Amino acid sequence: MGRIAMVGGGIVGTCAAMMLARDGHDVTVLERDPTPPPPPNSAWADWERRGVNQFRMVHYFLPKFREVAEQELPGLTEAMVAAGALRNNPIDGAPADITGGRRAGDERFDTVTARRPVAESVVAAMAATTPGLTIRRGIAVVGLLATVGPNGVVHVTGVRTADGEEITADLVVDAGGRRSAMAQWLRDCGSPGPVEVIEDSGFVYYARHFRSPDGSVPPAFGGLLQPYGSISILTLPADNGTWGVGVIASSKDAALRALLDVECWERVVKSYPLVAHWIDAEPITNVELMAKIEDRQRTYVIDGLPVATGVVPLADAWACTNPSLGRGISIGLIHAAALRTLLHDENFGDPTALAVRWSEVTAETVQPLFHDTLNFDRHRLAEIEAAMKGHDYETTDPAWLLGKALETAMFHDPDLLRGFIDIASLTARGADVMARPGLAERAMALADPTPPPGPDRGGLLALIGA
Ligand SMILES: Cc1cc2nc3c(=O)[nH]c(=O)nc-3n(C[C@H](O)[C@H](O)[C@H](O)COP(=O)(O)OP(=O)(O)OC[C@H]3O[C@@H](n4cnc5c(N)ncnc54)[C@H](O)[C@@H]3O)c2cc1C
Incomplete structure (x- = not known):
């Protein structure tokens, strides 16, 4: 068991810290944002999180999040539900x-979801009462403590904070x-640092x-996501x-x-009949913009050497x-559980x-x-940009074409519906769903090319006055 310093106490970092502390490690989380977390019923209004x-x-917690949380952090999803999180299937x-009724195994789609601050x-x-876990808020990490190993590779031995404190860790x-x-x-x-691949995702x-x-x-x-x-x-x-x-x-x-403008946004959403009813309620925010979202990956081991x-x-x-x-939080939680497993018997020697x-x-x-998600995004962005020019999107990628077929065919076959929900829930990968006997053929046969209303x-x- 070791001393672990975690830089960042966001949602996945804190879950990972709890998993590691429950496994016996001595974990300290250093979180730059100073505000202590308010109780769930005032977190939406009051919690300042500039970090x-x-x-x-908008955030949604997929069934995979619930599955990993139930395995690794017993009591978390129940506490979310007690705070008002929605549990549904x-x-x-x-x-x-359309569904053919409830079947054995459908419980894998059980979802516990909430607004992110809640x-x-x-x-x-939950982290605040986890033995072996210390969370220090208002502590910004600004650098590392490090030595150079005999192989010339930088070895990190801890972190330095903005207050000049040095915190050592295994x-x-x-x-x-x-x-x-x-x-x-x-x-x-x-160190040369990790190899970083960064690209603007192209979405807003x-x-x-x-x-x-x-x-x-x-x-x-x-x-939940309709094209x-x-x-x-x-x-x-x-x-x-x-x-x-x-x-x-x-x-x-640029036109969009x-x-x-709130009125323009409402005019647009109201004109899509399958979703219009979602805005027939009391708004609790204006239109919030999120742009400049990057796809980014950092690789720390190059040709077998860290x-x-x-x-x-x-x-x-x-x-x-x-x-x-x-998918971000669910993928992060899978990653956190994998770290907990890896470090279970680790002596850091x-x-x-x-x-x-x-x-x-x-x-x-x-x-x-990560790759499946990038592949989906690249196709969808190309499809969006083709539609902006008034064309249909042409591709021969069978994974994309099958996924598109499944999107409409799922309403005509309960097995296809479950295949679609598996992919959306992260309970199965697209390639594994498509490999189910006869599923791809049925999806292609039942696909409906009519665009949704x-x-x-x-x-x-015209609606936005462009
Ligand atoms: C617009 C948008 C919508 C999203 N919607 C969803 C969704 O619906 N479902 C989903 O699963 N995921 C969604 N995501 C992704 C999700 O938000 C992330 O995957 C998730 O926040 C990752 O958690 P994390 O703990 O790794 O990092 P973060 O939650 O980003 O936390 C990082 C923490 O590190 C702290 N920190 C940074 N630097 C320092 C430092 N030097 N010293 C100390 N502390 C530091 C920050 O203050 C912050 O608290 C969305 C992302 C975006 C951008």
């Missing part, structure tokens, strides 16, 4: 002639999120939150009768910046993407082997999910 840009943007919310305050409250976990400065700190110590979000008078959430007529030519619309149920609605567009679509030892990247600090599939093994574990557990590109531009 997380997307703190009040998409099979129960859809008509029986969920994170529940996580923080392992530093970087949970500093998508904008983590770890690469620069490593370079400052003489115009989102609002709503509340119902009676604690209910609107029924879903289709998936409509040059935009997608997200409808995400949350806690205490609240939910988020987001319009996602290409960041190149008009969506920042760029540094004594430090491992976790969750968004390892890799992050455009969030329209709502061979830092090079540990760094290499973490890179392998990352490649086995979360890298394929709503304005085409010309109609959309």
